[in-house]
Amino acid sequence: MTASVPTPATVPAQAHATAALSLGDDALVLSHRLGEWAGHAPVLEEEVALANIALDLLGQARVLLSLVGDEDELAYLREERAFRNVQLVEQPNGDFAHTIARQLYFSVYQQLLYEQLAADAGSPFAPIAAKAVKEVAYHRDHAEHWTLRLGDGTPESHSRMQRALDALWRFTGELFEPVEGLSVDRDALRDGWLTTVTDAIRRATLTLPDGPQIGAWTAGAGRQGIHTEPFGRMLAEMQHLHRSHPGATW
Amino acid sequence: MTGTDWPLWEVFVRSRRGLSHTHAGSLHAPDAEMALRNARDLYTRRSEGVSIWVVPSTAVTASSPDEKDPFFEPAADKPYRHPTFYDIPEGVKHL
Numbered sequence: 001m002t003a004s005v006p007t008p009a010t011v012p013a014q015a016h017a018t019a020a021l022s023l024g025d026d027a028l029v030l031s032h033r034l035g036e037w038a039g040h041a042p043v044l045e046e047e048v049a050l051a052n053i054a055l056d057l058l059g060q061a062r063v064l065l066s067l068v069g070d071e072d073e074l075a076y077l078r079e080e081r082a083f084r085n086v087q088l089v090e091q092p093n094g095d096f097a098h099t100i101a102r103q104l105y106f107s108v109y110q111q112l113l114y115e116q117l118a119a120d121a122g123s124p125f126a127p128i129a130a131k132a133v134k135e136v137a138y139h140r141d142h143a144e145h146w147t148l149r150l151g152d153g154t155p156e157s158h159s160r161m162q163r164a165l166d167a168l169w170r171f172t173g174e175l176f177e178p179v180e181g182l183s184v185d186r187d188a189l190r191d192g193w194l195t196t197v198t199d200a201i202r203r204a205t206l207t208l209p210d211g212p213q214i215g216a217w218t219a220g221a222g223r224q225g226i227h228t229e230p231f232g233r234m235l236a237e238m239q240h241l242h243r244s245h246p247g248a249t250w
Numbered sequence: 251m252t253g254t255d256w257p258l259w260e261v262f263v264r265s266r267r268g269l270s271h272t273h274a275g276s277l278h279a280p281d282a283e284m285a286l287r288n289a290r291d292l293y294t295r296r297s298e299g300v301s302i303w304v305v306p307s308t309a310v311t312a313s314s315p316d317e318k319d320p321f322f323e324p325a326a327d328k329p330y331r332h333p334t335f336y337d338i339p340e341g342v343k344h345l
Contacts, residue, residue, distance in 0.1 A: 043256070045277050045288040052291050145284060 015181030016124055017068045022179050022223055024064030025085035028075055031057035032238050033093055042096055056135040063128050076242035080232055087222040088171035090231040097150055101164035103143035109175045111136045112192045116184050144200045151204025166209045173214025174222060258307040259285040263299040271303050
């Protein structure tokens, strides 16, 4: 990028940069996790579906990170502690139920968040959110349909889906922590999220996890650059090529 | 248990309003709703369509290759059945 005259739309204030980084990293990291299914998904059709979702998220990440700086530098040359994504999106794919539970928790959050941002004409993220919200609505639809089928499927799929919902529950509280530079109605976000998620889980004959949504050590930690152990390994794989061959193109 | 346990579905995509649905291919899915979603991901992700139909492959009754001659041969030598004697006016599309 050349140093042209900065405009407010492309060079947001510091607070907005933090917000763009947070949302951009959420999308980038989840995109990479979903991309890991390529070649491993249970069926070909589902592999394409997950890859499509990953590509939607990658597109969002590119736009958001470009608001802050060079997208490639940000994605490939930052250290773990500089990433601002929530810990939920960095959690390993696990079995298919874990991936779907992660999708359900995150896509419901993302859709509600982007709806709010799109409706806020004063937000620098309004145009991005307005475009992304249609993509995210489909991600939520995909996650809900699978939650329903796994929960209301066989005893095996039911117990796996319940296990996945329980395991990821403690990462959901972080979604509602304040993010610098992002003015949203967090109460509405949390209420809307809980209503939608509860409804999907109930329709799938599953039980809403009852543990705390946040742990003493997880509270907002991802947004502050504190990440869980699997994230380091994911980052190593994601950044390895760019770091080994700087500037390589194809 | 593998994906081959899922039934096969035939996918028809309407590429534009005013055109009819055209067979695009087939896919596996556990039920009709998921078939519709899989079809969206497989056949319309480069904005090829505005409407999708999915039909269980088992619901399709097909003519047999063995019946090819009695089915199709008699049509070959009757040119008066073909509307080839009309000029198509200029500017008519989709004919």
